[in-house]
Amino acid sequence: MWKHQGEYYLVREEGGIAVQRVVYKLPNELFQLPESGRKSLLEIDFYVKNNCWPPNISQEEANRLFWRKYPEVLKNNKNAQKLFTRRELEELLPEGSPILASSDSD
Known part of the structure; x- marks a missing residue:
């Protein structure tokens, strides 16, 4: 990123086989974010x-949030159940549903 004559720019290399250098003009707000430490250059x-x-x-974590929102998906999904503790599964699964695996099982 750099500033030139009051304008802010970011240079990236893009493309697969034929890589090209691309220059993006940035608004002042984006240029200030890394300087303030709120966002990184990446x-x-x-x-x-x-x-x-x-x-x-x-x-x-995104998967865990999804399964918390739709616990019926966990019911017969051993791999999904492995992301939760036994206690969490007891709270999430519908009553009578088997616990096939948990993150704290041996």
Whole structure:
């Protein structure tokens, strides 16, 4: 990232076989984020490329949130149940559903 004549820019290399250097003009707000410590240069780069901020939770945590919202999916899913403790599964699963695995089982 750099500033030139009052304008802010980010340079990226893009493309597969024929890589090209691409220059993006940045709004002042994006340029100030790394300087203030609120976002890293990698996060700014991700935003410029994808028009959204990078995810701030892991895929595993996203899965856990989904299964908490839809516990019926856990009912016969041994791999999904492994992400929860036995106690969590007892609270999440419908009554009478078998606990096939848990993160705290041997």
